[in-house]
Amino acid sequence: MPIWINNSYWLVMPFKLKDSGVTLTYKGEGKTMDGAAADILQMTFKNVGVTPQNRYELLVNRVTNLIEEWAYFPKATDAQPAFRRRWNDYTKHGQLLLAAGRDEATKPSRLDNIAAAQTIPEGIMTSKTPVAKLK
Template identity: 50%
Template sequence: MNSISKLALILLLIIFNSNSSIAQSESQKANAIVKEMLVAMGGIENYNNTHFIQWEFVGRKLFWDKWTGDVRVESQDANQTILLNINTLKGKAYENGILVEDVKKTNELIVKAKNWWINDSYWLVMPWKLKDPGVNRSYVSTGKLAGGKAADILQLTFNSVGVTPDNKYWVYVDKEDHLIKQWAYYKNYNDTEPKFLKPWNNYQKAGNILLSFNRINEDLSPKNVIVKSDFDPLIFSKL
């Protein structure tokens, strides 16, 4: 290897190490901001101890046992009720109050219900999922919220998790109260312009945690949210 090639290799190594250090620093800063945010929302222990969540979203009513993975999805538009476990993908489905006997169709409905749950629960508990496995967090910059308040902007990308792992999000964390107040959705992580920029505010106490109830569009705001530990487990096995 001649001297020019050696010099080029050294420069590449310097650039690589510099970029790696910057990326590590951005990740560490993002993790520190997320840690403050989770404390402000009630603490990750309280979220993990939250047993049951019920809510309505875009024409669906969902019941979720966080501890077992049992889910009930009632789709008003399709007149379907699907009972499943999101971990085992076992369950059953009803259409117009009648049990679906066809195994193939039942399995298709169970997969559809899991995808609904993934989407609808993300619109409800997204801040609590920022440290999930497969979620990449990095610090972008300091920005401003719609009202002019300062916020830390974090970027979220995903490693083969969820239904649409190519998505990207920017979340805006209020510097004063450490709560996410705004989020931007990018269909692809290479996109430079978001598909939407929406509020994430109107925080209310639900059980021992905080949840946000405002997405500006009423249809996209979670409604009738119930968080509790005492519930009838038969809702996950009977129509």
């Protein structure tokens, strides 16, 4: 279960902003690593998840209204993030708009093999072996 919770945040975090136990706080205006004007949201957790001591800062582009960057703080009290990454390269997957880009300032990174299938093969969610990419 902890792997699912962690990995789901890496894929669908914008859809989890209103989960029970999530607290969002507006921190003001800022700029993304790419210089875009953004609103900064702080995301903290209360009695939820496997790492409730974490904190995130989410930078929402003021033109597109999409999260374009996130910063991860292992402890909510940390002054500096452990990392700051882009959250970009949005693409439609069926009815979902998902971002694949997770670049740091100097290190490219992305989520590949994103699929939004309407049906999945029998047993795929209980398989102990990796499965082929869904199309």
